[in-house]
Amino acid sequence: xxxxxxxxxxHAGQVPTTKIAENAHAFAIRDINPRAxxxxxxxxxxxxxxxxxxxxxxxxxxxxxxxxxxxVARNEGLAERGYRLAFNxxxxxxxxxxxxxxxxxxxxxxxxxx
Numbered sequence: 001x002x003x004x005x006x007x008x009x010x011h012a013g014q015v016p017t018t019k020i021a022e023n024a025h026a027f028a029i030r031d032i033n034p035r036a037x038x039x040x041x042x043x044x045x046x047x048x049x050x051x052x053x054x055x056x057x058x059x060x061x062x063x064x065x066x067x068x069x070x071x072v073a074r075n076e077g078l079a080e081r082g083y084r085l086a087f088n089x090x091x092x093x094x095x096x097x098x099x100x101x102x103x104x105x106x107x108x109x110x111x112x113x114x
Contacts, residue, residue: 002047007099011045016077021072025064028072028104035106038076038083042069056062069104078106086113 009015020040021028031039044061048054054062057083065111066085073079083106088095 002099005047005099006097007043007101008047011043019041021068023064023071025061025066026068028068031076034082035103035104036110038078038105040072040076040104042072042102042104044100050095051087051096053100062064065102069102072104073106076106078104081106083114084110 003009003011006015006114010017010029017029019027019029026042026044028040028042031041042065044065046061048058048061069085070079073083076083082105086105087100087101088103
C-alpha cells in the first residue's frame, strides 16, 4: 500500500467507497465523473503506478482485472451490446491518480477516442 494513494486507501478501508464487484486481485467502483451512462473503474488491490510499470510478474493481477471487467459488464447488461476498456497512462492521457486502473464504459454507442 502507498500511504498517499487514494485507491490504496479505498482498498484498505480508510476511505469509504461502494465496491460494486471484487475478486482476489481487484475491485470495481463507479467513476465519480462518468463519461458514459456506465463508467466503472477496475482497480488492482496491489499498487502499480501505471501500465509503464507492468512486467511478467503482474500477469495474474491483470488476468484478475480483466475477469472482473467481464463480470461487471455482464452484471451491468453490457456483455452482448459491447463496452470499452481503457487504461490512461500518464498525465497527457488524463491519468489523475497514479495507481493502475481500467475504465469500463458503456450504455450508449461510443465514438472514437483520441
